[in-house]
Amino acid sequence: MAENFVLKGNICYSQDAQTLVTVEQGYLVCLDGRSAGVYRELPQEYASFPLTDYGDRMIVPGLVDLHLHAPQYSFRGLGMDLELLEWLNTRTFPEEAKYRDTEYAKKAYSIFADNMKRSATTRACIFATLHREATEVLMDLMEESGLKTMIGKVNMDRNSPDFLIEDSAEASAEETVRWLEEISGRYRNTEPILTPRFIPTCSDELMERLKEIQTRYGLAMQSHLSENQGEIAWVKELCPWSGFYGDAYDHFGLFGNGVRTIMAHCVWPPEEEVARMRDNGVFVAHCPQSNTNLSSGIAPVRTYLDEGIQVGLGTDVAGGVGESIFRAMADAIQVSKLRWRLVDESLKPLTVEEAFYLGTKGGGAFFGKTGSFEQGYELDAVVLNDESLRHPQPLDLKDRLERFIYISDERHIDAKYVAGCQVF
Ligand code: GUN
Ligand code: FE
Numbered sequence: 001m002a003e004n005f006v007l008k009g010n011i012c013y014s015q016d017a018q019t020l021v022t023v024e025q026g027y028l029v030c031l032d033g034r035s036a037g038v039y040r041e042l043p044q045e046y047a048s049f050p051l052t053d054y055g056d057r058m059i060v061p062g063l064v065d066l067h068l069h070a071p072q073y074s075f076r077g078l079g080m081d082l083e084l085l086e087w088l089n090t091r092t093f094p095e096e097a098k099y100r101d102t103e104y105a106k107k108a109y110s111i112f113a114d115n116m117k118r119s120a121t122t123r124a125c126i127f128a129t130l131h132r133e134a135t136e137v138l139m140d141l142m143e144e145s146g147l148k149t150m151i152g153k154v155n156m157d158r159n160s161p162d163f164l165i166e167d168s169a170e171a172s173a174e175e176t177v178r179w180l181e182e183i184s185g186r187y188r189n190t191e192p193i194l195t196p197r198f199i200p201t202c203s204d205e206l207m208e209r210l211k212e213i214q215t216r217y218g219l220a221m222q223s224h225l226s227e228n229q230g231e232i233a234w235v236k237e238l239c240p241w242s243g244f245y246g247d248a249y250d251h252f253g254l255f256g257n258g259v260r261t262i263m264a265h266c267v268w269p270p271e272e273e274v275a276r277m278r279d280n281g282v283f284v285a286h287c288p289q290s291n292t293n294l295s296s297g298i299a300p301v302r303t304y305l306d307e308g309i310q311v312g313l314g315t316d317v318a319g320g321v322g323e324s325i326f327r328a329m330a331d332a333i334q335v336s337k338l339r340w341r342l343v344d345e346s347l348k349p350l351t352v353e354e355a356f357y358l359g360t361k362g363g364g365a366f367f368g369k370t371g372s373f374e375q376g377y378e379l380d381a382v383v384l385n386d387e388s389l390r391h392p393q394p395l396d397l398k399d400r401l402e403r404f405i406y407i408s409d410e411r412h413i414d415a416k417y418v419a420g421c422q423v424f
Contacts, residue, residue, distance in 0.1 A: 002033030002420030006046055007381065009054035011038050012401050013061050013373040014357040017305060021373075022397040027051075028059060030379045033420030037375045054383050057414060058400060061371050062122025062380030063325035064363030067222065067264040067285035067314025069127040070138050070151075071096050071105075073112040076318040080293045084228040087294055089161070092318075096129045097163040105134035106141075113141035118410045119323045122380035122418045123148050123367050125222050125262055125285070125314075127195055130154045130166055132179045139183060143190045146416075146423035148367065148380075152195025152222055153179045155210060158203045169206035173213060180217050189418070192217075198224040199235045199248050207252040220260035220366075222285075223249065226273065227265035228296045246273040246282075256280030260366060264314055265290075266304070267297040274300075277309050283366050284311045286358065288331035290319025298339040301332065302347040305354070312363020313355075326405045329355035352402045383415040384408065 011026040021038070029036040029046050036046070072092060079091035099105045116124065126142070126149055128135035135153040142149045153176060157166045166172035180192055194214050196202040202210075214221060226232055226245050235245045242248040246263070249255040255263075257280045264285040269277070277284065286299050304311050313328040314320075320328070329352075336349040350358075364371020370378045386404050389412070395403070404412070416423040 003030070004032065004049050005030050006042065006049045006051040007054060007059055008051060009057050009059040009383065010397050011059045011373065012397060014353070014361045015372070015374065017354050017357040017362070020353045020356060020398060024397060028373055028381065030420045033379055035373045035375055035377045035379050038373050058384040058386065058397070058404065059381055060384060060401070061360045061364070061373060062382050062416065062418060063120045063359050064312055064367070064371055065121050065124040065315050065323070065325050066262055066283065066312040066363045066366060067125060067287055068317040068323070070109060070112050071099050071129045072318035074108045077321045082294070083230065084294045084296060085230050093161050093164045099129040099131045099134040102133045102137055105137045109138045109141050113145045116142070116147060116323055117145040117423060118413070120382045120410070120413050121147065121323060121325055122382070122416065123364065123370060125149070125193060125366065126151045127222070128153055130156055130164065132175050135179060136183060139187060139190045143187045146189065146418055146421060148189045148418055150191045150193040150220060152193040154195050154197050155206060156197045156201035157206045159200050169203050169209055172206050173209035176210070176213055192219060194219040194221040196223050196254070199245065200231065200238060207254060211253045214254070214259065221254060222262045222264070225263035225266050226268045228294065229268060232268060244270050244273045246276050250276060250280065256282040262366060264316060265296065265299065267291055267299045269300070274303060274307060274309070278307045281310070284309055285314035286311055286332060287314040287316035287320060288328060288335045289321065290316035292331070292335060293321070294319050298335045298343065300347065301336060301350060310362065310365055311358055312366060313359045324409070325359045326408060329359045329405050332358060352405065356401070356405065378419045379417060380419060381417045382413055385412050385414045388412070
């Protein structure tokens with residue numbers, strides 16, 4: 001149960017993409033699981049709340065991973081010399097097929113859930129595989145972890161190997177409904193999310209059925225968009241009637257427009273696609289490390305921010321090699337500099353403030369009021385200990401945070417709270 005309490009320490013959070021608020025030796029008040037504000041002096045009305053003093057440590061909002069694949073955690077760091085479609089065929093699909101075996105799923109997903117729990121991430125949108133039972137195993141484990149997640153049973157009924165495909169659109173839709181019925185009411189922290197893998201593996205009939213299921217069950221949705229040029233050309237062949245890749249989703253009513261929708265990657269959007277994402281309120285999951293590892297390219301994040309499109313960060317494990325969203329922040333800054341230097345000097349690189357915003361409040365918006373410590377936000381927090389990252393001189397809080405983004409790992413995370421509940 002979420003309780004009332006106060007955390008004391010060096011507090012940092014984003015107000016907007018440009019504004020990082022830092023409060024040294026401040027008080028973060030949790031009231032019924034939500035932030036009641038950050039204060040330099042503790043207001044009298046909260047003086048009776050139990051207080052944990054984290055001393056010189058930093059306290060920041062929990063990080064948000066808008067896109068990763070749990071079954072791919074077992075081959076992270078492998079096959080990184082391939083491009084998307086070859087990588088899917090040689091590495092991804094054979095590994096995902098193993099989750100037909102729920103014993104294997106338990107073993108592999110336990111490692112994933114343990115490591116997610118220890119990370120700085122408090123919220124995540126996760127792809128499972130097409131297997132209903134293994135997806136439920138993953139949901140059970142993530143529920144136990146204390147994180148708040150949205151998890152999708154994947155749909156794929158075409159252009160997939162015999163060992164990882166659903167028999168028909170009807171079979172895929174039926175399994176999806178059965179999954180939704182089985183898990184209904186089972187979880188507090190874990191929500192189902194509609195997850196057509198991407199256009200190439202989902203027939204038109206399946207997309208139509210998924211739209212019906214989405215409407216009936218009120219589901220958010222996640223998928224992939226404009227990641228790789230080979231993939232985009234393939235979508236053009238498969239959907240000759242579509243104006244552009246995103247239009248193929250929109251044709252089936254599966255592209256935002258009042259329904260919470262995340263599209264991962266969005267590396268190569270034509271102008272009309274950017275406009276449609278903006279008009280339909282589609283969220284972008286920017287996955288800089290994956291886009292580098294799979295030679296996909298560099299997404300135009302500056303354009304998305306300028307257009308007012310909502311953007312968060314994703315690790316895209318196993319396109320990305322690990323679950324760290326701090327690492328994704330550093331990667332986002334680094335690739336934005338290369339894009340600026342090599343592709344388009346009119347689009348300025350991301351700042352540290354912007355990258356921190358994307359990994360907290362930017363992605364957090366997909367979950368509602370999360371990712372900040374402003375009043376009313378759900379209180380997700382992580383306590384960062386940079387004592388062992390020794391430095392010869394005192395640093396101000398912003399420099400400490402920047403350094404932490406670049407050089408920390410999970411060993412430097414001392415405590416985590418999700419919606420006012422302490423996870424460790
Ligand atoms: N597109 C379709 N499936 C996948 C996947 O598993 N990973 C990535 N990065 N892109 C995809
Ligand atoms: Fe992905």
